[in-house]
Amino acid sequence: MGGLALMRICVFCGSSTGFSPEYAEAAAGVGKLLAQRGIGLVYGGASVGTMGVVADAALAAGGEVLGVIPEVLSTVEIAHGGLTELHVVPDMHQRKAKMAALSDAFLALPGGAGTLEELFEVWTWAQLGLHTKPIGLLDVGGYYAQLVAFADHMVREGFLREDTRGLLTVESDAAKLVDALAAQ
Numbered sequence: 001m002g003g004l005a006l007m008r009i010c011v012f013c014g015s016s017t018g019f020s021p022e023y024a025e026a027a028a029g030v031g032k033l034l035a036q037r038g039i040g041l042v043y044g045g046a047s048v049g050t051m052g053v054v055a056d057a058a059l060a061a062g063g064e065v066l067g068v069i070p071e072v073l074s075t076v077e078i079a080h081g082g083l084t085e086l087h088v089v090p091d092m093h094q095r096k097a098k099m100a101a102l103s104d105a106f107l108a109l110p111g112g113a114g115t116l117e118e119l120f121e122v123w124t125w126a127q128l129g130l131h132t133k134p135i136g137l138l139d140v141g142g143y144y145a146q147l148v149a150f151a152d153h154m155v156r157e158g159f160l161r162e163d164t165r166g167l168l169t170v171e172s173d174a175a176k177l178v179d180a181l182a183a184q
Contacts (some may be wrong), residue, residue, distance in 0.1 A: 006182045008040035008066070010103035012118040013050040014111035023050060023110050026140040028057040030109065030174050035063025037178065042102045044095070045069030045087070047080040050109055055080055068098045096121060105134045105181040110143040127164045134184040136169040136177045144170060 011034075017024045027050035034041050041058045044051050045067025058065045059082060068087045069079050079086060089095050096118060100106075108119045125131050137144045148170050154160035169184070171177035 006037075006039050006104050006178070008042050008064075008103050009034060009105045009107050009178070009181070010042040010099045010122075011054055011107050011109060012111060012115045013043065013054055013109040014115055015044075015046055015049040015051060016112070017049050017053065018110060020141060022141050023143075024053045026138060026174065027053040027109055030054055030107065030138065031057030031059075031063070031065075032061045033174050033178060034058055035061035038063075039178070040064035040066060040084075042066045042068065042099050044099070045079055045083070046073070047078045050111065052080060054109070055083065059083070066102055068095050068102070070095050100125070100131065100133075103133065105136070105184075107136045107138060107177065107181065108144075109138050110140050116147075123164075123167060126167045127161075134169060134181040135167055136171065136181050138174055138177055139170050139172045142172075 011030060013027055031041060031054040035058045041063060043055060046052060055065050065083045066085045067080050067083045068089060070089055070091050074088055087098055089098055106122050108115055123135055126135060151165050155162055155165050169180045171180060
C-alpha cells in the first residue's frame with residue numbers, strides 16, 4: 001500500500017439492518033477488519049441497526065470506536081454505551097462535521113436516506129476542495145450498483161465532472177476497498 005496511513009475511517013451506515021442478512025454480515029466484517037488493521041472506527045454512535053453491528057464487531061476485535069450522536073437521537077437511536085469515546089453533539093450538522101474531523105477516510109455501507117445524505121455531503125465537500133480524504137462505497141450484493149450507474153449517467157448528461165465521479169471508489173470486497181482508500 002502507498003498513500004495514506006489510515007488511522008480512522010468514518011463508516012456511514014444505517015439505524016436498521018435491512019432485509020438481507022448480508023448487510024449485517026458486511027457491517028460486522030468491516031468492524032472486525034478495521035480493528036484487525038489497527039484502524040479506528042468513527043460512526044454515528046448508535047447501538048441499533050448496522051451502526052450497532054459495525055461498532056460491536058470492532059469492539060469485539062479490540063478496536064478503537066468513536067461514536068458521534070446528536071442529543072435528539074441519543075435516545076431514539078439508543079446511544080451505544082460501550083464505546084472508546086462517545087461524543088454527544090447538539091445537532092446533525094455538528095455530528096457530520098465532528099465525524100469528518102475525526103476521520104481520514106469515509107466508507108459507506110448500505111443504508112437509507114441518512115447514509116446517502118452523509119455520503120453526498122462528504123462527496124460534495126471533496127468536489128469543492130474542502131477535504132482530500134478518500135471516499136468509498138462497499139457495494140454489498142449490488143446495493144450501490146444503481147447509484148453508481150446514476151453517477152455515470154450524471155457524467156454523460158453533463159451534470160457531474162468525470163474527476164468528481166472518480167472521487168468515489170466502489171468495491172464489493174471490504175479488504176480491497178480499505179486497501180484502495182489507503183492507497184489514495
